[in-house]
Amino acid sequence: MSDRPVPVGALLRAAPPDRLPEVVADLLRRHFAAGHVEVLVTDLTLRRLAPLLASDGPDTSPGAMRCLGSQRVGTETDIGGRARLHLPLSCWGERLGVLQVDLEGRPEPEEAEQLRAVADELAVALRAADRLTDRYRRAQSQERLTMAAELQWDLLPGRSLGDERFQLAGQLEPAYDVRGDHYDWALNGDRLTLTVLNGAGEGLDAALLTVIAANAMRNARRRGADLVEQAELASDALHARYDGGLHAATLLLEIDLVGGWVDAVDAGSPHCLIGRGSEISQVRLEQQLPLGMFGEARYEIERFRLEPGDRMLVVSDGVHAATAGGTTTFGESALITALRRTRLQPPAEALGTVMRSLRDFHAGTEPEDDAVMVCLDWRR
Template sequence: MSDGPTSVGVSLRAAPPDRLPEVTAEHLRTRYAAEGVEVLLGDLSLSALRPLLDPDGPAGGPLEQRCFGSQQPQIDPRPDGPTRLILPLTVWGDRLGVLRIETGTPPSRTAIEEMHAIAGELAMALRTADRDTDRYHHARRKQRLTMAAELQWDLLPGRSLSGERFRLAGALEPAYAVYGDHYDWALTGDRITATVLNGSGDGLEATLLTAVAVNAMRNARRSGANIVEQAELASDAIYSRNGGNAHVATLLLEIDLISGAVEAVDAGSPRAMIARNGDIRQVTLEQQLPLGMFGDTRYEIQKVQLEPADRLLVVSDGVHAAAPGGGPDFGSAALLTALRSTRLQPPSEAVGTVLRSLRDYHAGTDAEDDAVIVCLDWLRQAA
């Protein structure tokens, strides 16, 4: 058996779920004479990279952040110490963190390629192990989550996803005390279904309302239902539970990755925009009733057409309607400025840039609502 990526994959699959970093570190020390190894995971707000092997050690610095943002290996051949190699930990475009390896001499190109593959094996194992250990959840937290936030994070599909024809990312804030806003997506064949939700109310009740909506739509989607049927099943489930006293504003989208055709059900306040050739325009849709407002509500599909290299953006009302101190809302001008500044960034970076701009717009005051942004780049041709 090979000593490279294949054997470490076998070792990871045989290891207890909470010991994956140690198994990887031992392999790197044995095979590549690594003098130091650290696994750093992105925290919930993706503002810091937190160490796993030495939890009391320093967070990731500029080199680690550069690797995490660019998704490219970083090499630091220091003359006064070991060479540092930083590798991204990524699964299907979902950025988990970075792997830092220190060696006495600069590694060869072949060794770098092998260690890059090992980082990929570790990333896949870490994502799988999340269901069976709390170690990695604990490492990603700067502070304790509210119960509502705990439920919301468990509902999320991930924070980014990519394929030959698309790049997709989502962000949710505030990370440690979210309420009813949410996003969801699923890739099946050449189609992506994506939803952004604004749940009404506060705290745990808002989260439970969103959980009913998300799981009802997933139940319909996983049974082969289209987005109209997904919306109607979710609306009926919410109405049955709340009798019209609570509702969920939702935008459901199904994107054909071959043709760029988008089918939409606009059931509330999330707002969609398209960035094209340096211009950003709002997608005009006929707004239908929020989910759960009335019994037996029926919905209709509306159609939008993407062009190659288009960027589709969806924001919740916690973004576009945010108006700290009673001033003008963020969506009136500041949102467009923030979106234009992300033109050269991949979606995984763009969503964070917009939410940082929103935080700056609040100028130190607490946000009155949580905020969601989803960003999809349609590449059309294989990358």
């Protein structure tokens, strides 16, 4: 290993956006005498990792998946003392994948710290390069997306976000055929804005409606508008386009990350649940008109409060109202049980567990609706 500092950030910024994995692999081989190097990115379902350097299929090895879930460096040593490191690739809480590095032996603490720094720099570069090349999106997609799903995934802010105050994650299902369901978030100082939206209609029509609603709310939010103004601008935009024929059931939330107060506008069907200790309860809000149902609709803010350690889950009707073969709904029979099982898991893993429970609930039958879940842990 060279004693000179490794200018990995400068190398990545100078590299073409589609060549970042090769730049890092070359650096690791030259400065750390690494053998095998692989950059693994998560697929859209978060159940597999796709290699960027090899032509092999998805990687589901336990070491890589443990690293993705725990967000901790993992080391496996073979009988000859050679070590395989799995380093998490994450940026502002977003889990992008895993950097896999083979070394002649376990790294010393200083070397391990340098390797973690390489992984961190690569994660930031991958996030920045995502819209400049199709390489990483192509690897993430194990199947061809529908046009509606392409619009929805491109509209998302990411799949995770967090710092020392909170951890947030969201997921869409079915990943390759999602239609009108959507979530959005933005962090500004001590205020976290979160929306979950269920657009009416089917296929591309539902996705286009969602695009209009989400961008109208973003337009209002980015000029400093509160939740009422965001809801009213989006409602007016949808009504002007569809004349009430299509609308979007939406829950708008703004969380004070210091005091835990949550401002809410409930404009439709998404449900909000709070996990506090061993108890899980639904937040009862006054349901107002879905966005776009009527012209010049007016909305009001309600408030509730989170306590440190609370978990908040927001789910669309494709989750809480899902039925399978005419049985009771998922919200009535299995959702609370799934949430209790995930209480010790971080939000991203918890969503995966609940989504698996939802797929098991459908028992192989095709869901009638797409589904969105967003999970927030408030740490204060």
